[in-house]
Amino acid sequence: MGRSPCCNENGLKKGPWTPEEDQKLVDYIQKHGHGRWRTLPKLAGLKRCGKSCRLRWANYLKPDIKRGKFSEEEQQIIINLHAVLGNKWSVIASHLPGRTDNEIKNFWNTHLKKKLLQMGIDPVTHRRRTHHDLINVLSNLPQRLAAANLANLSTYPNWDNAFRRQYSDATQFAKIQLLHNILIQLRMSTAPTSYRETINHFGSSSIPDHHQYLNEFQQMNSKLEALENASNIGFPPQITAQMQPNLPNYEIHDQQPQSSSVNVQPVNGLEIYMSNNSDCDDHLQLAEEYYSIPPSNDMHRYPNSLVSASPECCSIISQIENKLNSNDISNCLPSSSTSTTFEPLGDIMEDEASDSYWKDLIDKYVASL
């Protein structure tokens, strides 16, 4: 069928609107309403196409439009709705009084997208970018290992100590990132971060003791936090700036379901939805209401989707876990200001002195993905 553009007539103005044009449009609409947009410009004395008038009115001149910065609450609403709806800007705008779809779309593209990326969250799927991070780390690891090995050779006497240490730290950091990413996978494969996933995780027939479950989850988070904190202390700034964005951040929260029977329990920045009553059908119904769209339609858009680990992967994760359990990471703080950055993690990293251990581990882990 097709249609001719509404702005193909000669003499029609394009580009930024002048205050005089704005005034004409406002005056006309306040007096007569907009009626048919195509006929409006002529009646209002504007040399614009109807579409341009509609957009100018809808996005800028309408009296109830809210200008200015988006509040934290508004930002959270946009993120949550985008996780469920995708780029349905007009629907998202309908939940934010005074905000236009265009404004929200621009704000998403210029601010929120970057914010989520910095948090290690994919802005399209709203999943944590565990696998991508891991692949990035793995793709750089051989170079880092090679560089570190070179730095250790006495055949390069001109390399100063800071330079050697930087490369040595980079190697250690790569290893820690690997450990970190594997642990995140472990956390995501065993710890649901939303109410739906709680149900999915335990099945609809029985839900074990929530407190015990939360305790386990908290312990895992504590370990990860300690690991992150330890790896950040004293790290050379030129490397930190480059690599820090790869470290996921857990500040994002799901929106609290509108029900008094559901508690939100913050766990190290994550919020887990747990119900007080033990009726699984009610739980599921609440979850369905909260997410509003059946999961089979578009599962990938749900926030905090469950990432499951394969049995092989779990086995490797267990090895790492055993290692972590045999070392008290919470005490891993630098013993002095002159210590090497990753000395505190030495107990974990150095008892397997050879890089072949890590190579094997990486190979197995990649194969299990």
Added chain:
DNA sequence: AAAGTACGCAACCGCCCCCTT
């Protein structure tokens, strides 16, 4: 101080859906 670059946002473009004829 000037040139180059990045960023933010208003406006435009083209496609699509829905309603009317």
Added chain:
DNA sequence: GAAGGGGGCGGTTGCGTACTT
């Protein structure tokens, strides 16, 4: 049911401004 028009929507562009070199 098909054709055509009106309006809405999401993606993209381009300009003005801020920031960096």
